[in-house]
Amino acid sequence: MRAEVIAVGTELLLGQIVDTNSTWIAERLAVIGVDCTHQTRVGDNVARIVSVLEAALARADAVVVCGGLGPTQDDVTREAIAVVMGVELAPDAAALALVEQAFRARHHEMSPSNRRQADVPAGARLIDQRLGTAPGLICPVGERVIFALPGVPDEMKEMFERAVMPELRRRAGESGVIASRVLRTWGIAESRLGELVAPRLAALDGAGEGTPTIAFLARGLEGVQLRLTVKAASVDTARAALDREEVALRGLVGEHIFGVDDETMAARVAALLTVRRATLAVAESYTGGLLASSLVAVPGASAWFRGGLVAYASGVKRDLLGLAAGPVVSPAAAKAMAAGVCRLMGADVGLATTGVAGPDKQEELPAGTVFAGIAFPDQPPDAVGFNLFGDRQRVRELGTMNALDWLRRRLEADF
C-alpha cells in the first residue's frame, strides 16, 4: 500500500514555517508499513491543490492532506477535494453540529465564517475534532481515499492516530511492520564506509521482505549513519532481523560505530564513564564550552560530570590550570590542561581542547589546527592533533566531536 502526504499553506511556500507535519506523518506511515513515495507542499489555491491531489491519487492508494480546513477565504482544501471527487460541496448538518459543539466545549463564540468548516463534499465521512474546531474528512475517490486533516500539529496528530491509522490498516489488510535502526559512525568518510559495508549491500540486494535494506545518511556534525530498515510480519521478527544485521555490520565497521538510534556521542561517553564509575572534568580553549555543553545535554550528567573550565584568556590557562609559559596551542598544552582540570575539579578523567578556531592565525598556526588532551588516572596524559576544515563555528563543532570520539575510543580500549 502506498500513501502520499500533501501539506497545504502559502506560509509553507514563503518559508515562514517549517513543515513538521509531513515528517511526522511519514514516520507514522513507515511504522504501519505503508510506503510513502512523495510529499508535496502547495499553496492555498484550489486549482493547484486539485492538481497535486490528482497526481498523488494517480500514484498512491491514499493521500493525507494537512491544512486549509480553517474558516477563512483562503482555506480551500474542502473545495479542492470536492472537485477531485466530482461532487458538490454543501453545508452538512452533522458537521455543523460538530463545529458548534467544539466552540461550546471551548467556551468560544462561533463567528459566521466558522460555518464554512461544516461544508462537506458529498460522500465524505467526518472525523470529529477533539482539540480544535474543524472536523477532518475521509473522502473516498473510487477505490482510493483522501484524508483531510487540520494543519495545527496537535489537532492533526490526534486525528491521525484515532481515525486515519485504523482506516489505513483496514484498507491495507495485513501489511506487517516496518522497523528501522540507525548505526551512528564518526571518524570515517561516507565513501570509505560504503566500501566497508559493500559486502552486506551485495548480500542483501534483492533479498526481499524480511531482509533489511541499508541506507547511508550523512548527518554532518552527527556523523555518517547507516539506517537499516526491514519489513516483516511482526515486531519481533523485524527486531531479530535488525539484530542480525547490526552484528554483521559491526563486524565490518568496528569501532567507528559509536551509537545506536538516538544515542549521541556524549551519551555514549556518559555510558562508558558510568560503567567505570569514573568522573570527568573538561578544560576548553577554542571549543569554548561546546564540550561541556554537549556533555551536560545528557540527562543525569551530575552523576559523572564534575564541571568544565573555559580557559579562554591565556592568563586563565596559567593561573587555574598551571600551564607553563609558552605556546598554548600545542600537544604539551593540551596534556597540561587535561591534567590541570582533573586536579582543579577533583575528577578521575580530564579532557582538554586547545586550538585555533579562526578566522585568524594564532601562534603562527593556521585556523583549524587543534589538539585534544586526555588525562587518565595513573597514566601520563596524552594528546592528539587534528587539522580541521571550515569556518570558526564548524572548527569548534568538529573539534568537540573529535575530542569526545577520541575519549570514547580511549575509554573503550584503555580504561
Next chain:
Amino acid sequence: MRAEVIAVGTELLLGQIVDTNSTWIAERLAVIGVDCTHQTRVGDNVARIVSVLEAALARADAVVVCGGLGPTQDDVTREAIAVVMGVELAPDAAALALVEQAFRARHHEMSPSNRRQADVPAGARLIDQRLGTAPGLICPVGERVIFALPGVPDEMKEMFERAVMPELRRRAGESGVIASRVLRTWGIAESRLGELVAPRLAALDGAGEGTPTIAFLARGLEGVQLRLTVKAASVDTARAALDREEVALRGLVGEHIFGVDDETMAARVAALLTVRRATLAVAESYTGGLLASSLVAVPGASAWFRGGLVAYASGVKRDLLGLAAGPVVSPAAAKAMAAGVCRLMGADVGLATTGVAGPDKQEELPAGTVFAGIAFPDQPPDAVGFNLFGDRQRVRELGTMNALDWLRRRLEADF
C-alpha cells in the same frame, strides 16, 4: 518568475529528518521576489525523481533540487537530471579536479566511490564546493534550469547564496536591487509584536516599489524577526528606504530589538563590552557551557572574554566560586556565582546561570526554574528569575538566551 524546490532523500519520506532545506530556500526565493508554488519531496529513485523534475519544469522556470549528490549508490540525482536533460552522464575532468581538491584541502583520502561525484550531465555547469566534496550543478533544460545542490544544509546554503541567487536574478531580468534587512527581537511574543508594528503595516500596505514590505518570521531560539524587503533602482536607494523603516520600527518596538541581520545576541553583547572596554567571565550551572560557547562563537572574543566556569558539581561551585552552603538554585547563588567568577578570572563583568534543566526536580524546584546573576564593578550583584517551559535542551537554550538578553539590556542601560 517561478521556481520550485525538490528535496531528494528516502530518509525524508520515512520521517527520519525534517526537511528544513526547502523552508530555507523558500524564504530566500521570497526575498528576491521569485514565486514558489510547489515543494516536493521524493525518495532516492531515478524514475520518481525524473517524474517530479518534469512536473516541476512544466510549471516553473527554475527548479532547485537538494540532496542525492553523495558518493553512494543511492545518490541518483545526477542520473535523474541527465535523463530529464536528455543527455549522457559522464565523468568530467573539471569536476574531478574539484572533488580531488576538496579532499586534499581537508586532508582526507579520496575513495574510488567519490569519483561518482564528478559525473556530470553533458551541458551542465559546475558550482564548486567550499565546505564539502560534491560539486553543485547548473543544468539548462531548454529555457528553463535545474540547480542541483547538496543536501547538507551548510553546503547547500553556501552554494545557493553564491551561485543560485545571482543566476536566478539574472534569468529574472532583474536590473534593480532587492535588499532586505532583518530586525531581531527577543523577549516579546509574536502577537504583541504584531500589535506594536500594526501602524507601520497599515502605512506600507500597497505603497508599491521603493517602499519596504514587512514579514514576521518566528525563529524559535533566535526569536521573532521582522524582515524588511525593498525593491529599488539602486543599492543606495534601497538602503535609505530600509534605514527609514528601521528607525520607524525601532520607535515602536524599542529595546526588544537586539540585533540586525546576522547579529546574534552574543555578538551584540560583544559589541557593547568592546565599546565599554570591559571584560566578561561567566559561571554556569544548568546551561553547562552554552553561555560560554555562544560568546566564544563571536570572532575576536579573546579581546573581551576571559573565560567561563561550568560549575556542575555543587562542590565545584563552593570550592572555586566561594558559594556558601545552602541551595544552589536561587537568586543568592546566581549573584554569588557572578561575583565569584569575576574574582576567579579577573574580569570586569560576571554573568552566571543556575537552574533546573530537568527532567527531574532539584531542591524541590520544578524543571524550568532558572536564575541569572550579573556582577558589575562597584555595584552589588543582581539576579533575575525565569520560569521556562520545554525539555532539558530547550530550557538550557532559552535560559542562555534570556541571560544574554538580560546582560544586553543591563549593559545598554546601566553600564
